[in-house]
Amino acid sequence: MATTFADQLRSLPDEALGALIQLRPDLVIPVPADVSALAVRAQSRNSVARCLDGLDEFTLAVLDAARLTRAADTALTSVRAVLELTTGISEEDVRLAIDRLRVRFLLHGPEDGLQVVGAVDEVTSPYPAGLGRPADFLDPQAAALCADPAKLRRTVLAAPPGARAVLDRLAAGPPIGALTRDAVAEPVRWLVDQHVLVPVSEAGRAPRPDGELVELPREIGMLLRRDTGPLGVLRPSAPVPDGPVRDQRAADSAGAGQTMEAVRAAEAVLESLAAEPAPVLRAGGLGVRDLKRLAKAAGVDEAGAALLVEISYAAGLLGEAENGQNQDNFLPTGAYDLWRAAGIAHRWAALARAWLTMTRQPGLIGRRDERDRPINALAPDAERAGAPQARREALTALAELDPGAAPAADDLLALLAWQAPRRARGRETAHRDAYAGAALLGITGLGALTSYARLLLTDAGPDDGDPLGVHPEDAHADAVRALDQLLPAPVDHILVQADLTVIVPGPPEPELATELDVLAEPESAGGASVFRVTPASVRRALDVGYQAADLHALFRRRSRTPVPQTLTYLIDDTARRHGGLRSGSAGSYLRSDDEALLAEVVADRRLGTLDLRRIAPTVLVSPRPVARLLGALRENGYAPVAEDAGGTTVLTRPKARRAPSRSPRIAEPAAPVLAGPRLAGVVEQLRRGDIATRAARRAPVTVRAAHGQAIPGLTAVQQHTQAMAVLQQAVRDKARVWVGYVDSHGATLSRLVRPVSLSAGYLRAEDERGESLHTFALHRITAAVTEE
Known part of the structure; x- marks a missing residue:
C-alpha cells in the first residue's frame, strides 16, 4: 500500500497524473527526472503558493476547514470532519471542493485519513478561517473559561459595548489585535482581565502579560460566529454581477466602431510623432507636454493617449532613434509602415495582442510613485510583471458570463475576488485599468465582451498540426475574420462637395488613403471621414510629382459625385502659379x-529675413538655405519649386523619418498549455525516469561504487582501463553491460545497454528498454560491468 507522497503520485494512472500536471503546470518546468522529484516539487512552498493562488473563495474555506479539524497527534483529518464544520452548505458542494483539493494534491490520502500538504501552513495565514489558536495553547485561565460554556456565554454577554465591538471585530478575523490607541485600551483591558483575550508576544508563541498584542482564542471566535457558522459566511457559488444584458449584435456593432476609432487614434499618435519626434527624457519615458500634444492630435484624453503610446511601443510600432545631437527621440519604426498598409482588422489585432501581453500598466501614468514623482508614459516605473495576467483574468471573467452581460466595474471586481481571492488581493487597480483599456480598444462594446474578442482570448490549443504551438498567430485569425465581417468594407471612392470638402463614406483602401494624405487635409474621422482640398494640399501634390492633368483625372476616377468647378479652378490656378x-x-x-514677380518678392517686407539680393534681372540670391527660402515663400503665399544645378525641377516628397525596427515587447505566458501529445510525452518521460531510477538501484556493486556510494567490503574503484576492456569484449560478444557515467550536469547515472561500437572517443550502445541509441563520451564513463 502506498504510504509516502511520492508513492501516491506513482500509483496514479497516466490520466490522473496528466490531470495533475495540467492543473499545476509549474511542476514540469523543467521536467523533473522522475516521480520522486515531482513529489518534492509538488510539496515546495513556491509551487503550493502558486496552486493556492488559482483557487476560489469556497475551496480555500474548505481547505481552512481541513486545517482546523486536524488531529493534534496525527495531523490527519477526514471528509466527515470537514462536513461537520461546513454547516449550512450542501454535502455535494463540499465534496466537490474537497475533490478539487485532492486532484491538485493539496489534500492527499484516503477519506478517513486526509493529510494537508505541509507547505500549505507555510504559505497561508497562521489563523485558518480567521480563527485564533486553541485556548489551552494560549493560556490556562482562558482554557478554563472556555471549558465552562455557561460561564463563557455569561462573560461575553456581560461585555461592555466597547468591548463587544472589539470582540466582533476580532471574531471576523484576523484574531490578533494591537493596543495602539488609548480609546480602545480600557475595553481591551476588561477583556484581558476576564481572560477573553490573551496577551501574546509579537512572535505569537508565548504569553506575555504586558504585551501589546492580544489574541482571541479559537473557541470564543467560534461562539461569536454562531449566526454565520464556524468558517464565517460561505459562498459555494460565484456572485452573479448585476447589470444590463446587451444584445450581442449591438455590443459587437459598438465594439467594431470603437476598434476603428482606436486604430485611427493610434495612427494619429504615430503620425504626430513622425512629424515632430518627441525627445526621450533623461530618466526615460515621454514628457508630459509631448503627451498632451499627442492627445490633442489624436482627439483623445491624456489617459487614452498614454495607453495608445504604450501599446504602440509594445507592438513594435514605436521606437527610439538618435537625432544626431546625442539626443534620442521617439519615432515610428519601419514596422509602422507595414502595419499602416494592412486592413483595419489586422491592425486592431496587432494592437489588441500587444495590449494583452505587454508587461506595462498604462493606468499608472500620471500618478505619483513612492518618491512622489510623476510616472511618465514609457517610463520604467510603469512596468508591472503581473499586468498581462490581470488583463486576462478580467476578460476571462467577462467571457464566463452570459453573452451580452455588461457588469459594472465594482461587480466585476467582486467576482474576481471570489474566483481567486489570493491573486485578486492588491490587483484591484490593475483590473479596473484592464476594464477601461478593453473599452477604449473595442474589446468590449456597451460594457459587454464582443464576440470577436472572445475568439481573441481563445488561444489555439495544441493539435497534431502544431503540437509545439510554434504558430501562435493562427490563434487570432478567427478573431480577425469575425471583426472583418462587422466592419464596413473598405471603399475606393470619394464624394467631392462644392465647398471643396471630400467625404470618404467608409474606411479608405490603403491606396486611396495614401492619395488623400497628399491631396487633402483631414478635418474629421469616424465611420465617414471628411477631408478638405486647400491650395496648400494641391501644392503639396504638385511638389511630389503630380501634374494638373493627373489631379483632374484622379478626382474624376475617385469621385462618385461630379467634380465641382471650384476644385477644377483651384487645381488649375495653383498649377499655373506652381x-x-x-x-x-x-x-x-x-x-x-x-x-x-521678382520685384514683388524683393519689395515684400515679410521676406526681409531672407536677405534677398538681385544679381540679374531674373535672379535673386539669399544666404539662407534652400529649405528656409522655400518655406518662407510658401508661408507668404508664393508657390516656388526647387531645381537642381541643371535647372531640372526637383520633386520634393517629404521623407518620413523612422526609428530602427524592433521586435514587439510581449511577455511570454507563465506556463505552456500542456495537452495532447505534449502532455503524454511529459508523463512518459516521468515514467521512464522512474524506470531508470529503479534500474540504477539494481546496478552492480562495482558501478555504484564508481559513483561514490559507500559499499561495505569494497576498498577500490574499478580502473578506467578495466572498464574499456569490458566494453570492447561486450562489443565483440554483443552482450549487455551496466555502464556508469557522469552526464553534462555532473550527475552520476547507471544504464543497462548493449554496446554497438567503440571508436573516436565515444561508445554507441542500444537501450533495449527505451528502444533508443545512446552515445557516451569515454572520458565520462566511470565503470562497466557485464550483466550477470
Missing part, C-alpha cells in the same frame, strides 16, 4: 522669367 519661382543653393537662389 513653379513660377525656382530656387537653388547659393546659400540659395531664386530665379523667374517674370521680372515683375
Whole structure:
C-alpha cells in the first residue's frame, strides 16, 4: 500500500497524473527526472503558493476547514470532519471542493485519513478561517473559561459595548489585535482581565502579560460566529454581477466602431510623432507636454493617449532613434509602415495582442510613485510583471458570463475576488485599468465582451498540426475574420462637395488613403471621414510629382459625385502659379522669367529675413538655405519649386523619418498549455525516469561504487582501463553491460545497454528498454560491468 507522497503520485494512472500536471503546470518546468522529484516539487512552498493562488473563495474555506479539524497527534483529518464544520452548505458542494483539493494534491490520502500538504501552513495565514489558536495553547485561565460554556456565554454577554465591538471585530478575523490607541485600551483591558483575550508576544508563541498584542482564542471566535457558522459566511457559488444584458449584435456593432476609432487614434499618435519626434527624457519615458500634444492630435484624453503610446511601443510600432545631437527621440519604426498598409482588422489585432501581453500598466501614468514623482508614459516605473495576467483574468471573467452581460466595474471586481481571492488581493487597480483599456480598444462594446474578442482570448490549443504551438498567430485569425465581417468594407471612392470638402463614406483602401494624405487635409474621422482640398494640399501634390492633368483625372476616377468647378479652378490656378519661382543653393537662389514677380518678392517686407539680393534681372540670391527660402515663400503665399544645378525641377516628397525596427515587447505566458501529445510525452518521460531510477538501484556493486556510494567490503574503484576492456569484449560478444557515467550536469547515472561500437572517443550502445541509441563520451564513463 502506498504510504509516502511520492508513492501516491506513482500509483496514479497516466490520466490522473496528466490531470495533475495540467492543473499545476509549474511542476514540469523543467521536467523533473522522475516521480520522486515531482513529489518534492509538488510539496515546495513556491509551487503550493502558486496552486493556492488559482483557487476560489469556497475551496480555500474548505481547505481552512481541513486545517482546523486536524488531529493534534496525527495531523490527519477526514471528509466527515470537514462536513461537520461546513454547516449550512450542501454535502455535494463540499465534496466537490474537497475533490478539487485532492486532484491538485493539496489534500492527499484516503477519506478517513486526509493529510494537508505541509507547505500549505507555510504559505497561508497562521489563523485558518480567521480563527485564533486553541485556548489551552494560549493560556490556562482562558482554557478554563472556555471549558465552562455557561460561564463563557455569561462573560461575553456581560461585555461592555466597547468591548463587544472589539470582540466582533476580532471574531471576523484576523484574531490578533494591537493596543495602539488609548480609546480602545480600557475595553481591551476588561477583556484581558476576564481572560477573553490573551496577551501574546509579537512572535505569537508565548504569553506575555504586558504585551501589546492580544489574541482571541479559537473557541470564543467560534461562539461569536454562531449566526454565520464556524468558517464565517460561505459562498459555494460565484456572485452573479448585476447589470444590463446587451444584445450581442449591438455590443459587437459598438465594439467594431470603437476598434476603428482606436486604430485611427493610434495612427494619429504615430503620425504626430513622425512629424515632430518627441525627445526621450533623461530618466526615460515621454514628457508630459509631448503627451498632451499627442492627445490633442489624436482627439483623445491624456489617459487614452498614454495607453495608445504604450501599446504602440509594445507592438513594435514605436521606437527610439538618435537625432544626431546625442539626443534620442521617439519615432515610428519601419514596422509602422507595414502595419499602416494592412486592413483595419489586422491592425486592431496587432494592437489588441500587444495590449494583452505587454508587461506595462498604462493606468499608472500620471500618478505619483513612492518618491512622489510623476510616472511618465514609457517610463520604467510603469512596468508591472503581473499586468498581462490581470488583463486576462478580467476578460476571462467577462467571457464566463452570459453573452451580452455588461457588469459594472465594482461587480466585476467582486467576482474576481471570489474566483481567486489570493491573486485578486492588491490587483484591484490593475483590473479596473484592464476594464477601461478593453473599452477604449473595442474589446468590449456597451460594457459587454464582443464576440470577436472572445475568439481573441481563445488561444489555439495544441493539435497534431502544431503540437509545439510554434504558430501562435493562427490563434487570432478567427478573431480577425469575425471583426472583418462587422466592419464596413473598405471603399475606393470619394464624394467631392462644392465647398471643396471630400467625404470618404467608409474606411479608405490603403491606396486611396495614401492619395488623400497628399491631396487633402483631414478635418474629421469616424465611420465617414471628411477631408478638405486647400491650395496648400494641391501644392503639396504638385511638389511630389503630380501634374494638373493627373489631379483632374484622379478626382474624376475617385469621385462618385461630379467634380465641382471650384476644385477644377483651384487645381488649375495653383498649377499655373506652381513653379513660377525656382530656387537653388547659393546659400540659395531664386530665379523667374517674370521680372515683375521678382520685384514683388524683393519689395515684400515679410521676406526681409531672407536677405534677398538681385544679381540679374531674373535672379535673386539669399544666404539662407534652400529649405528656409522655400518655406518662407510658401508661408507668404508664393508657390516656388526647387531645381537642381541643371535647372531640372526637383520633386520634393517629404521623407518620413523612422526609428530602427524592433521586435514587439510581449511577455511570454507563465506556463505552456500542456495537452495532447505534449502532455503524454511529459508523463512518459516521468515514467521512464522512474524506470531508470529503479534500474540504477539494481546496478552492480562495482558501478555504484564508481559513483561514490559507500559499499561495505569494497576498498577500490574499478580502473578506467578495466572498464574499456569490458566494453570492447561486450562489443565483440554483443552482450549487455551496466555502464556508469557522469552526464553534462555532473550527475552520476547507471544504464543497462548493449554496446554497438567503440571508436573516436565515444561508445554507441542500444537501450533495449527505451528502444533508443545512446552515445557516451569515454572520458565520462566511470565503470562497466557485464550483466550477470
